[in-house]
Amino acid sequence: MNLVNLESVSHAYGPKPLLGEVSLGIEAGDRIGVVGRNGDGKTTLISVIAGTLKPDAGRVTHTRGLRIGFLSQRDDLDPAVTVREVVLGERAEHEWAGDQAVREILANLIGDIDLSARAGELSGGERRRTALARLLIDEHDLVILDEPTNHLDIEAIAWLAGHLSQRRSALLVVTHDRWFLDAVSTRTWEVVDGTVQRYEGGYAAYVLAKAERARIAQASEERRQNLMRKEIAWLRRGPPARTSKPKFRIEAAQALIANEPPVRDTVELVKFASARLGKTVYDLDQVTLHAGGPGEGPLVLDRCTWQFGPGDRVGLIGVNGSGKSSVLRLLADAVRPDSGTVVRGKTVRLAHLSQELAELDPNRRVLETVEEIRKFIQVGKREWTASQLLERLGFRGEAQWKVVGDLSGGERRRLQLLRLLMDDPNVLLLDEPTNDLDIETLNELEDLLDAWPGTLVLVSHDRYFLERVTDRCVALLGDGRLSLLPGGVEEYLQRRSSGTALTARAGSAPAGSRAPAAGEAGGGRQEAAPAAPGLSARELRELQKELSRLERQLDKISGRESVLHAAMADAASDYGRLASLDAELKDLRAQKETVELEWMDLAEKLGE
Incomplete structure (x- = not known):
């Protein structure tokens, strides 16, 4: 059944046309993702479809x-109304408390919020989750969401994805x-240049289809195509689940990636990073850390021993409030540990992008603000000017001469990152470097970081970005440790769902009534995972060093492969040479398997 039709719809803000003669429809069961650059009309399109915005021309x-x-x-929540009234309205407690679906929504979105709290007392993230919970507990034929993952952690995003996939309503x-x-x-x-281009499949399929269109049309934008080919190369070489998503034939895209090198030359980057950093970057020894200062606030680390080496690219994962930002501040020497x-x-030369925007002179021009740091920088094998890097991160043409005071929050964040x-x-x-960045700018940032040699520690709820730019993941699971995750984000979610991690969100709830967890009669919480094996600090350090050595060995083997x-x-035509190379490759794979088994044994001893 057809739900919504747009016929020759046009709309503009001032002199800029956002939609031009757009005709499209949404049918029952459609599940549509909308992408495009910031300012190109995504929000305008969905507002027109929702009926909250009347277009300049055309019919909806x-x-x-x-x-x-x-x-x-x-x-837009009434600040005087309670969370209970916002989300549940006039529903009697026995109605919603007896509804499994409602309880699940409340537990996963606002389980840490006092239902008697006023909306005006909530933080921005709490207000967002409250508004989302209010929408999801009702039945709809069409659900339209504008940036629903803002302020959600990785676990909540995974839950929301599963929930939306099971709903019978159409989704935009x-x-x-x-x-x-x-x-x-x-x-x-x-949404691009006033039009809406349509693709079958999710984001992976969209990337492949768009690249194929560009290849067939032989587009003249060479640098843009190179970025697309690199993105495809990563998608094809990433986790198997990622390539199972596209529903259309992908063989035609193989020509684009047949000779494409790995996304990052890990061996070369580690070699360069070691030359710049030496052997030591960060060594944590028996560190205890509380989020609010010595003995104050939640416990983040409890006698934790860990090493960050040259060239490490680490993603730090945990629920909101688990202490990820505190760990970054510890590494940045902005806070002191309780002990250890x-x-x-x-030789460490540090740059720390925090969630708070740095003070910038509001009267300076964008380009001047960057050039006062440096006018040129070497990234990989290429030298870039400040103006070229500004263009890569979305400041094109006259935008480089805007006054800093006129920039939006997202633009100021991009500017801060570029200055670093x-x-x-x-x-x-x-x-959280990806806040307020559109997908094309994210692609540019990922490509820039691919060639950057150094040690990277990243906190992000953007799972794609996290997996794309880091080589391994470490989690704060509520037990005072940094836990290595060989299986990445998927292993983290499995640990959380299986009860092998503390429920940090539930543990930080304010006093008062809370929404019960799905399947709970009351508001119980899970117990912590067993503590790490009783190893001495010296034994832990030695095991960590050996683990790092094996990881470097695996990187070298992959490079040789x-x-x-x-x-x-x-x-290909020299059969003698081919046989010799094939024999060497088989030996190398056997060596790799041996090293991987050693690594797994060590990881098990460390309790990871």
Whole structure:
């Protein structure tokens, strides 16, 4: 059944046309993700579809009795009304408490919020989750969501994706979270230059289809195509689940990636990073840390021993409130541990992007603000000017001459990140760097970081970005440890769902009534996982060093594998040479398997 029709719809803000003669429709069961650059009209499109914005021209038709649930980017809640009234309205407690679906929504979105609290007392993130819970507990024929993952942690995003996939209503969602797009959508709309380009499949399928269109048309934008090919190369070489998403034939895209090198030359980057940093970056020894200062606030680390080495690219995962930002501040020397020692390498040149925007002179021009740090920077094998890097991160043409005071929050964050990169650091601590960045800018940032040699520690709820730019994940699971996750985000979610981690969100709830967890009669919480094996500090350090050595060995083996594959391609007609290379490759794979088994044994001893 057709739910919504747009016929020749046009709309503009001032002189800029956002939609031009757009005609499209939404049918029952459609699951559509909307992508496009900031300012190109995504929010305008969904507002027109929802009926909250009347277009300048054209016609919008809704089927009779259509029930639309619309989550806008602005959460307009009456500050005097309680959370209970906002979300549950006039429902009696026995009605919602006896409804399994409602209890699950409340537990996963507002389980840590006092239902008697006033909306005016909530933080921005709490207001967002409250508005989302209010929408989801009602029945709709069409659910329209504008950036629903803002302020949600990885666990909540995974739950929301699963919940939306099970709903019977049609779905239209605007988001920059590419993992979420792949998880919930079966079609993709790209809003660009006043038009809406339509693709079958989620984000992975959209990337492949767009690249194929560009290849067939032989587009003249060479750098843009190179970025697309690199993105495809990563998608094809990433986790198997990622390539199972596209529903259309992908063989035609193989021509684009046949000779594409790995996304990052890990061996070369580690070698360069070691030359810049030496052997020591950060050594944590028996560190205890509370989020609010010595003995104050939640416990983040409890006698934790860990090492960050040269060239490490680490994603730090945990629920909101688990202490991820506190760990970054510890590494940045912005806070002191309760006890234990943090040894920083003598050559460390640090850049820390926090969630707070740094003070910038509001009267300076954007380009001047960057050039006062440095006018040129070497990234990989290429030298970039401040103006070229500004263009890569979305400041094009006249935008480089805007006054800083006129920038939006997202633009100021991009500017802050670029100023940090221009200072040529060898250690990057990034706390939610993807906030307010559109997908194309994210692609540019990922490509920039691919060639950056140094140690990177990243906190992000953008799962796609996290998996894309880091090589391994470490989690704060509520037990005072940094836990290595060989299986990445998927292992983290499994640990959380299986009860092998503390429920940090539930533990931080204010006094008063809380929404019960799904399946609970009361508000119980899970117990912590067993403590780490009783190893001494010296034994832990030795095991960590050995683990790092094995990881570096695996990186070298992977690099040699790539060299052998290239040599075998060159020697396709030389059967003697091919046999020799094939024998060496088999030996290398056997060696890799042995090293991987050693690594797994060590990881098990460490309790990871």
